[in-house]
Amino acid sequence: MRVPGLLLLSIPLAAASDFEATIAPLLRAKCASCHSAKTRSGGLSVESRDDILRGGKSGPAIVPGRPVDSLVLTLAATGKMPMSGPKLAGAEIEAIRKWIEREDGRPPVAERDVHAVLAAKCWVCHGRTKKEAGLDLRTRESLLRGGKSGPAISAGDADGSLLVKRIAKQEMPPPKLQEQFSVRGLTDDELAKVRRWISDGAAAGVEQAVEVDPRNDPAVRAKDREFWAFQTPRAAAGGIDAIAKEKAPIAPEAAPLALLRRAAFDLTGLPPSPEEVAAFERDRDPRRFEKLIGRLLESPHYGERQAQHWLDAVGYADSEGGNNSDALRPQAWRYRDSAIRAFQRNMPFDKFLIEQIAGDETFDFRAAKHLTPEHMDTLAATGFWRMAPDGTNSTEQNFIPERMDVIAGQLEVFGSAVMGLSIGCARCHDHKYDPIPTRDYYGLVSILTPSFDPYAWLPGTFPCGGVGADCDENNTRFLIAKASPEFAAAKAHNEPVEARIRELNAQIEERAKPYRERYAREKKVEKAKAAALAAEYETFKKEKADLDEQIRKEREKKKPVPLVRALFELGPEPPPTRILLRGDAASPGALVSPGVPSAAAASIAPFRVEPLAHSSGRRLALARWLTQPDHPLTARVMVNRIWQQHFGTGIVATSGNFGRMGSQPANQKLLDWLAVEFVRSGWDVKHMHRLIMASAVYRQRAGDGGFPLRRIDAESMRDAILKIAGRLDGKQFGEPAAVKVMPDGEVIAPSLRRSIYVTQRRTQPVSFLDTFDKPFLNPNCVRRNESVVSSQALHLMNSSLARENSRYMAGRVIDEAGEDAGAQVDRAYLLALGRRATEAERGAGREAVERMAPEWEKKLKDERPAEPVKPRARWLALAALCHTLMNTAEFQYVD
């Protein structure tokens, strides 16, 4: 009985087909004039083994293993073929007979199939970065050359090949190291492939990556290239209002204070302060709204707001995700900060994008003697490529498919956030709707392989114990910015601390010494002595614990050295990139070279890689290609998202997909006008805000086909609550504020800093923010969902965030408005809603406070407090009014 999966399969020797070596030339010489792949007389081609097996109109040309039944042999031996020209010689016929005898009809194993196996199982130690025992298993030549133990393969002799021997005995990959390196032994099928390829002669693959000419690309139909999103935008005459009017009438202008509140939330994510309201009302200049926009754009909160949108689009998180440890990404915040600073300073968007995509290639950072803060930001910007959920820090989740998944996640981010294309579809199959063949997906992969090498992978961040813990060397994805002033400062700070730690360690050593010596001496002591020794040892243990504690405290004093989570190249010789059939890493297809989606490339200067002294230049080429002034997508995608920030929906509603399955632009002329203006202005983001917000379209009143009523987003909601409570901490940049998991599972952010500075841990989303649709970044989000669900009401009614801050707000209101109840209500309205209460509202508010105060009094009296009850009750009653204001639709919506 054969038990499947149990016994080592006896592997059938692959038929030693020397077809390529001897038979193919023979048939080509004698038969190909009629039976070439082109001529196919009688439907038969003899150009390849496959062709012969398939046969022609008379059936298969050979029957594997049975020369007598094989048509080719019969016809050749009887002289019927070739019909004209010289007949086959006896030796030639004999060679064909032998070949057919040995032929098993199984599909051939190509060099690339073997490479796929070796790449996944061997290259980690015998490849680009390591060549254990002098052995490199990456090419046929290096296999033949071998290493210290001799050639790895001997063509034609599988069983004599060292490679096969070691694998067959399960010595390689070494079982001891398999877990550590996330590789496993070869399966029967994989070993069979290797054997067969060798015994078939270890033939070299002869293919070359095809160069694509986007103007004449057979993989893309001309009609597809003509799709609107692949054409360079051309500006029409007029401006925003003139063009918008062609499609829809513009509603009358909104009330001034509604506009103020709208603009403040749009540009800073915060409500206007009472002072801002007063200043705006006082200003009689007809251009006061434009002036306001100018002021808001210069507010430090503008940078935070604009960066928040960008962080969504790239999927920023402070943790790796992907597995249970959800390890925190040390100093990930440098990316967040670099984005805030860039937007605050209004860095031209083309420059910004170049740094995101290839900041590390823009200068030779390894040779830089002095890394300025700007350099650090440029490097940190490449963290753009380090955002996707990534479980590869676990050796159980660091196999090739998971690595390819990480790359896929990054390309999804890149596609949706930068190009407005759903590129990911083409990972497994040619895109169904858009002209993106798999070749173009893997062309992009190839741009990344100098850094993202699936076979020489830098795993994700390891969970790392606290500040100052020495785990830098494990976390290979970081650049340690040694040439930066920050490093020098940390070093100067840490040196005395480290000296103290060394000293403490020496003390431990000193105290341990006598015990160690005595233990060695008295290894064989009688029982009584051993007990005494143990007792003394207890004293030592206590002393040591004390010293360890001191060391721990010293360690905490250490400043972390600056680490930059950047993308950078691993060195020369990136691996060849192949199309993976069905996205399966074990099914390699054709070779590809670095490339961009061809359909978008037809009308502009071509993508061209120019290798640099310090890098391959591939990503830099991508960045330069994208930021050409006439690129059909880059500017459109960004202005569309800016429009979306202001109106809730982009001109193309599917802001991450400008392809055929995306929405048509609601007004393409307007989109194109904006895109052209964006480029013309020098990719000036603030300029675009000014233009859009000054338009009559933006200034329409809300509702009824005018400006869309919008709920403020999660972060704005939390930040606004803190702001109107008078508690918002304006501190910018740096380490994120910690979150706390409460016993009931609620995740809270105790910090008073803006939400953008709160730790974004994938497994610990702040419950309040999560409930209001702050996205799980899987991997990114170019447009947020909006849901209406009763848990939102529960959070606003019952969370500590709302309750506690309404008390702070009431306290503030009393301090600022004095004792007059009407003035208090007014102040509360001004803070929460950016307007004064109406007469009726003032009355209702006052009445509510008056009726609620006695309820509190009753409750407080029961507690018999020392302080007077009445003022406290009034304060709490006012807090209940403030709390109610936080719960209103008017507070949560911008109109």
Place this chain on the structure above:
Amino acid sequence: MSTENRASRRDFFSRMSDGLMGTALAGLFADDLLAKQAFHDLSPKKTHHAPRAKSVIQLFMNGGPSQVDLFDYKPALEKHAGQAPSRDLAAEVRAVRQTGGLMPSPYKFSKQGKSGLEVSEMLPHLGKVVDEICVVKSMFTTHLAHEAALFLMHGGRILPTRPSLGAWITYGLGSENRNLPAYVVLDDPKGLPVNLIQNWQAGWLPAVYQGTRVRSEGSPILNLHAKEEYPPGIVDMSRSLLHRMDAAHRDRHPGNVELEARIANYELAARMQMAATDALDVEKEPAATREAYGMNDERTASYAKRCLMARRLVERGVRLVQIYIESQIWDNHGKIRAGLEYACGKTDRPAAALVRDLKERGLLDSTLVIWGGEFGRLPIAQDPGPNAGRDHGPSGFSIWMAGGGVKPGISYGATDEIGYRAAEDRVSVHDFHATVLHQLGMDHRRLVFEREGRGERITDEFPCRVLQDILV
């Protein structure tokens, strides 16, 4: 959304505000799945076809229960005990350095009930209800790590990039009882499963569809009650003031359905405080029922309580209840005998009682019960010797289902002779997802979420099928 639909939807919310609730409204929103709506909520949706099940209770056995010790009897393991594994099997071992030989199950298997299904002596209670269950013995998954396999089992991919099955179900069906969450997760007070809250996340589906974690001890739902309650008078006055302010605001924006929905939600939140407290109060159950579930036995009490809660929740129209188990009790890498004794001891009786209870109440027909983990275990020993266990086995494992239109008392599919790899009628995770959706009245090919122009589905482009053979 069509105008007509918008009107009916508005009607739905205003009627809710008046306190008129119920399942009769379920048919009103036929087009919702196709409509590009501005916001998302839990209003009921029309199914693609007549549903066979209204609710699902998933007894999620995270960790990977050992099929060859529980459901999948393999005499060949005895015959070949100690023999080295094949090259293929060896290439799939997680802890390579601890690889041992084939290890037979120490437990006796026997045929049970009228159906004669075989289960091991470790599951005596389940043995008494085998005639109600369908054991699927040919499940397989594609990853050997808990994290990846859990992501796959819940979301269809090995990375956390997808919404969970529960979120899809909630998106597809909406809620029957808006006083309770549509998708409830009952986690074990002793600890969350691997991947933590990511097991029930909504991914890029709107947050409204994610699982609501309901605690079986303490306040069940986040912020259901304030930590410090206002005096009752304050609560009432605030509520009525808010209602007036919001009504005035809504009137300034006539025809805005979102504002209607928001107002309705405040009323619902208030009702949820009552409804949730009532639904989760298992003390209201008769003593005999509590006894049957195992509430009086220390070993089973905690799990029994959650099983009973699950029944009370589905009775009230909750669509999906997932019960997770404390961290990794099925993850028996070592000392598998002790481990299984604990895990089975904790869950066997409550799970069997749940099936019987649902049956007796006539609820089993409309409730699909699913028992299983993210993978199974290998038939070889891990760390052979007295403390041997079994390592993760993704290539073949068993789950069972009961009720909800699944054929009772049958076994489906088979692993190879040693219980290592699913061999006959192989069932992928995607097949499983498609089948669950099918029973709930949804076609996995048509349950689509438009995301940036891409029609997303839980089964994506994966080839898969509904397991018609196991359906009534």
